[in-house]
Amino acid sequence: xxxxxxxxxxxxxxxxxxxxxxxxxxxxxxxxxxxxxxxxxxxxxxxxxxxxxxxxxxxxxxxxxxxxxxxxxxxxxxxxxxxxxxxxxxxxxxxxxxxxxxxxxxxxxxxxxxxxxxxxxxxxxxxxxxxx
Amino acid sequence: xxxxxxxxxxxxxxxxxxxxxxxxxxxxxxxxxxxxxxxxxxxxxxxxxxxxxxxxxxxxxxxxxxxxxxxxxxxxxxxxxxxxxxxxxxxxxxxxxxxxxxxxxxxxxxxxxxxxxxxxxxxxxxxxxxxx
Amino acid sequence: xxxxxxxxxxxxxxxxxxxxxxxxxxxxxxxxxxxxxxxxxxxxxxxxxxxxxxxxxxxxxxxxxxxxxxxxxxxxxxxxxxxxxxxxxxxxxxxxxxxxxxxxxxxxxxxxxxxxxxxxxxxxxxxxxxxx
Numbered sequence: 249x250x251x252x253x254x255x256x257x258x259x260x261x262x263x264x265x266x267x268x269x270x271x272x273x274x275x276x277x278x279x280x281x282x283x284x285x286x287x288x289x290x291x292x293x294x295x296x297x298x299x300x301x302x303x304x305x306x307x308x309x310x311x312x313x314x315x316x317x318x319x320x321x322x323x324x325x326x327x328x329x330x331x332x333x334x335x336x337x338x339x340x341x342x343x344x345x346x347x348x349x350x351x352x353x354x355x356x357x358x359x360x361x362x363x364x365x366x367x368x369x370x371x372x373x374x375x376x377x378x379x380x
Numbered sequence: 381x382x383x384x385x386x387x388x389x390x391x392x393x394x395x396x397x398x399x400x401x402x403x404x405x406x407x408x409x410x411x412x413x414x415x416x417x418x419x420x421x422x423x424x425x426x427x428x429x430x431x432x433x434x435x436x437x438x439x440x441x442x443x444x445x446x447x448x449x450x451x452x453x454x455x456x457x458x459x460x461x462x463x464x465x466x467x468x469x470x471x472x473x474x475x476x477x478x479x480x481x482x483x484x485x486x487x488x489x490x491x492x493x494x495x496x497x498x499x500x501x502x503x504x505x506x507x508x509x510x511x512x
Numbered sequence: 513x514x515x516x517x518x519x520x521x522x523x524x525x526x527x528x529x530x531x532x533x534x535x536x537x538x539x540x541x542x543x544x545x546x547x548x549x550x551x552x553x554x555x556x557x558x559x560x561x562x563x564x565x566x567x568x569x570x571x572x573x574x575x576x577x578x579x580x581x582x583x584x585x586x587x588x589x590x591x592x593x594x595x596x597x598x599x600x601x602x603x604x605x606x607x608x609x610x611x612x613x614x615x616x617x618x619x620x621x622x623x624x625x626x627x628x629x630x631x632x633x634x635x636x637x638x639x640x641x642x643x644x
Contacts, residue, residue: 250545250612281382282644283417283510285547287610289619291563296469299423304456305465312455312466316448316580323576324568333569334576337560337603339469341622344476344608346419346508348382353506355421358473374617376610378547378644380414380510413514415549415642428601431555436588437597444587444598448580471601476608478551478640480514485638487553490605512546512642 249277249377257367261314261332263296263306264362266373267354274347277377284345284352287374292332292366294339300359313338332365339363347377381409381509389499393446393464395428395438396494398505399486406479409509416477416484419506424464424498426471432491445470464497471495479509513541513641521631525578525596527560527570528626530637531618538611541641548609548616551638556596556630558603564623577602596629603627611641 251273255264274284286295299305313335323330343360345352354360362373383405387396406416418427431437445467455462475492477484486492494505515537519528538548550559563569577599587594607624609616618624626637 250610250617283415283508283547285608285610287617289617289622291561291569291619291621297423297473298465298469302457302459304458305423305462308455308457308462309466309469312449312453312462313470315453317576321576321579323572325566325572326568327566330569330572330576333562334573337562337573338577340472340604341561342608344417344474346382346417346506348508353382353419353421355423355504357423358421372619374610376547376612380512380644415547415640429555429605430597430601434589434591436590437555437594440587440589440594441598441601444581444585444594445602447585472604476549476606478514478549478638480640485514485551485553487555487636489555490553512644 251375253373255362255371255373257364257369260367261310262364262367266360266362270360273375274352274377279377279379280350282347282379284347285376286343288341289372289374291336292329293371294336294341294363295343296339296361296363297358299357301357329366335365383507385505387494387503387505389496389501392499393442394496394499398492398494402492405507406484406509411509411511412482414479414511416479417508418475420473421504421506423468424461425503426468426473426495427475428471428493428495429490431489461498467497515639517637519626519635519637521628521633524631525574526628526631530624530626534624537639538641543641543643544614546611546643548611549640550607552605553636553638555600556593557635558600558605558627559607560603560625560627561622563621593630599629
């Protein structure tokens, strides 16, 4: 099953929780055992897995990576979003989830996040669910 | 085949070699051609591929990423392990290995490492082997 | 289908566009729906997705990651390429592309890059195309 969904982001950098969208699409596919590949078709966004219990974890991830890769740092790219391109490559555009019993296998504290690094924008998220 | 194993870490940050565990599980599956997806169900650990010949490579990876993402840096998350959460997102929780002839395809110098960023702990490692 | 190709790099750090090689190999496999796993069997190289429209994006990615992970920084590994090993782990050695209608699903601005962090060298790139 191949599926496309949209994610509306609200600010310049943001981690948007997409657990329920991913779980829903896997359930919809009817596939019990296999893989789910998530793909962000953008070069200033990414996907990641991290904690959802304390919102300060997400705050610290965004704040610290913003210190490591500043918005302004003598970049040559004229659009002003080089930091977002660099973060996109470091976080990565894709995740491959294991499906077991019709659900993605995640740890107790793991949630799936769409990473916006150059928002706010209306973004696309692609999913492939594969049996096996 | 879906399998779970455990990895006991000994110190705060550590790369634990898991080549033989992964090779063993692939062999056990009997699958000759396909994929092997490794997944760490934790948000302060990760997986990576790097050199196993000179132990100083692992030392440099841990030391340098510790300089880039310090243990203390004005984080808001009260548990004191924000650096580990950030490293987990940058290294990534998963690897997808190609299986060829019943073995994972790795380069001469490549080894598979479980990355501990907030140890010591008893950790879980999940594996899915898929034919295709 | 499992395939190996080579990538010749020209300088110390470089992003080499490999879109046409990947598209060609997928077409050659005859597989219309599935996954394509790319794997770099080296520990001082990687793979990434980013923009191909403005060459300054690639320049900024290489320049900024060179500032974050300097070539010289008191590393212990005697070969002088620890920065390349660290970048390899942060960018990652692999990508899993979704195949739809015989083509890799990429966004308008996305291209596939082989990342050289310790060139120039003759490098290998491995590909597995899987139906599903």
